[in-house]
Amino acid sequence: MKVDFSKPYDPNKVEKNIYKKWEKSGYFNPDKLPGKRPKSFTVMMAPPNITGHIHVGHALENILSDIVIRKRRMQGYKALFLPGKDHAGIAAQYVVERELRKENKTRFDLGKEKFLEKMWQWMKENGDAIDQELKLLGLSCDWTRGRFTMDDEYQEAVKAAFEHYYKKGWIYQGKRIINWCSRCQTSISDLEVEHVEEKGSLWFIKYPLEAGGFITVATTRPETMLGDAAVAVHPSDPRYKNLVGEKARLPIKDRTIPIIADKEIDQKFGTGAVKITPLHDPLDFEIALRHKLLSYEVINQQGRMTKEAGSICMGLKTLECRKKVVEALREAGLLEKEEEYIHRIGRCERCQTIIEPLVSLQWFLSMRELAKKTRQVVRGEKITFIPPQRKKIFLEWLRQVKDWNISRQLWWGHRLPVWKHDPVCIPKRGREKDIEKCIDMVVSKTEPACKHCDARYKQIPDVLDTWFSSALWPFATLEWPQKTKDLKTFYPTDMISSAREIFFLWIVRMVFSGLEFTKKSPFKTSYTHATVLDQKGRKMSKSLGNVVDPIVMIEKYGTDALRFGLTWQTMGTQDIHWSEEALVAGKKFLNKMWNAARFVLERNESPPEALLALRSLGEAGARGDYFKKPHPKTKEDRKILESLKKTKKEVTRHIDHYQFGHALHKLYDFFWHDFCDQYLESSKKQLGDPALKTRTQEILVLVLTDCLRLLHPFLPHITENIWEAVRASSKDLLMVESWPK
């Protein structure tokens, strides 16, 4: 017996060595698995952002995937768990910019080239650290297939996807109102704007009417009045019906603006009259289009007032300008009142800067056709959602989705494969008429050449929304658009495990991308795991100091105990209120297993494998007859064998239904109470009876080894370690042994 059963069980002594053995075996790579494996089973890891360390959510997410993968591997599948990392455009860029700020520098001080060098350096250092942390979780990932969303091959996939959409006419450039972050200096999508409830004011401003009297408008942003183009009321509002078509004087700017009627105006809000600022509010932008209003840009991309705002306000930040405007209105007697008002302010998800709705030239992906097709497929039960309510949420979001702003003015990310003739085409002598044929903007994977002149095309500086590339993850990781063997073997994938917060950002977009590019749903099951909150149900955050670091937990209890604790708490609820006690329970359970195994093995003079004729997978194991079934001789024998049979069935069923906590609870109860408390105790008597001794040994070994198999996906290290003692001569690891039937 090579395994040292010194007591009590110490995970630090075994876990790292076990992981090395698995890595050395090559079995993480599905191509190297023993036996004939006609069927594949694939899980793509949700690639962690390179922004920092893994948190407890990553731990939960990947441990659950690993449970599924390990079970399937044991069931004889060609099991692939593909790991990776996401370049995380805006998030990663922000983190590195924050580092720069410590040296009082901005990315602009460094320049694009130097800054990108820094990003790659960050990626290298952090990316490796993340892999190491994931390995500490005991994940059975195929590291040889690890991917990064900015790998060369991946860049090709992104370009191909862009080109495909462009050719279909679904990608277009347009001047539209978008969310602008003045700190990040980029547009961001609606999903990246965080709406936070904050205390503000509602100002009631009197706009003098040309015909005499006033019309009062209510606004939370008085500074935008400098860019007002109209006052709008509801067409059937009796208070204002006779004013529609009249003119008002815009205070301060002293400009004449029309009073218009639009059905979008809510009569019940404020005074029922709304100031329209076409370029700085999404609804106003639409109304202005409908009514063909003039537009005035008063806020720029730096979040400061423009020349158009007037000489007193020019250059001021919006909030400074707000004070000035309110003051001026008060002096002029045009401020009717100021009410306290709680409203939701949009802030940049990354840097918390207030988002400015601005009109800007951006690239968009039309969602119409994609959404339509995807909804059809998903409605047709092609994807299983766990928990099932997710399906409705999926469909509802797609029902109302708007076109996706896919361009970002960041530096870190996939450049749009769009090339602009720069400088403009100046045809060689005698070919002046060619200027009409020259295409100013070209979408191409490589640099195009102009047929008419010597000038070159330059790639536009914009990069893609990071989720554009993430959306391709399930197949781009397998070298799509190349028709590789891997793509054929491992795609579509079987299950994806992800956090709730990226359901729309990622899950939905993977589905429509998969359907568009591969004609298949990228996964069969979308599992949305619980969010891990602190014990009071609050989100974990550095400022609250309630963050649980999985690596610290591993140092304290070991990986298996962490896996136990997290799985133990996964009971199908929306949130997990973190309890470290579950890890304590895990640690105790591991020790219990350790000691039960020692008992069973010490009571056997002959090697346990001889008792059960253990065979490795690929031989008899693949057929499920890896042991000879001992027949019960006593009522205790019968009871434990029946209970074991039931447990196997239920555990398998629970895992297949993604009921991870239930599966583990079942195993815990069986092992501790049925096996240890009852059978192990009665075996002590039976072992003393020569007529029962051998049979009792057989049953002890059978139950122990079946438990090791069943528990392996959950607690891979300790089970593998005990397995070493069970199989004295056979070579194979427990991770490729067969799953009990």
Added chain:
RNA sequence: GAGCCUAUAGCUCAACGGUAGAGCGCUCGCUUCACACGCGAGAGGUCGAUGGUUCGAAUCCAUCUGGGCUCACCA
């Protein structure tokens, strides 16, 4: 404004139509030959509130009240 989740022992959670269970913690006893990270015994719950369906409800329905989440252009 719309939708969703949740309320059970001190804490974290099971049970989902038929006399309330686990883990952790707590009390008492036990170093009994696998395990004191253990064994044995025990305390601890009007199953958020109200009303309804039912022979029977923590479990189904309605309303309410706490927690929490998501979506939406409310100025």
